[in-house]
Amino acid sequence: MKMVTAIIKPFKLDDVRQALSEIGVQGVTVSEVKGFGRQKGHTELYRGAEYVVDFLPKVKMELAIDDSLLDQTIEAITSKANTGKIGDGKIFVTNIEQAIRIRTSESGPEAL
Numbered sequence: 001m002k003m004v005t006a007i008i009k010p011f012k013l014d015d016v017r018q019a020l021s022e023i024g025v026q027g028v029t030v031s032e033v034k035g036f037g038r039q040k041g042h043t044e045l046y047r048g049a050e051y052v053v054d055f056l057p058k059v060k061m062e063l064a065i066d067d068s069l070l071d072q073t074i075e076a077i078t079s080k081a082n083t084g085k086i087g088d089g090k091i092f093v094t095n096i097e098q099a100i101r102i103r104t105s106e107s108g109p110e111a112l
Helices: 010-023 067-081
Strands: 001-006 030-037 042-046 049-053 058-063 089-095
Touching: 001 010, 001 067, 010 067, 030 089, 058 089, 067 089
Parallel strands: none
Antiparallel strands: 001 058, 001 089, 030 058, 042 049
């Protein structure tokens, strides 16, 4: 089992979610987050004054998936979240040692 964490631009969320549903990913946790990477924010003009926006709005998606879906999941996220511009995001993959469904006490891949 793998935990896939993707940080993407907010307006790409619906496209990515649809692509994940099509390949059989059943559950996704989404959080609105702020951060910066190489772009280090940007400058905006508000009422004639310039100010620096250090932390840009992003969406963090977390998916617990079976190992067999990993390549398809990465492909779905990268293809749908890609704009070709700086700040498209990142994908992190980590191992899950154990998963338990609280309602039924199922464990392992069946809990996903």
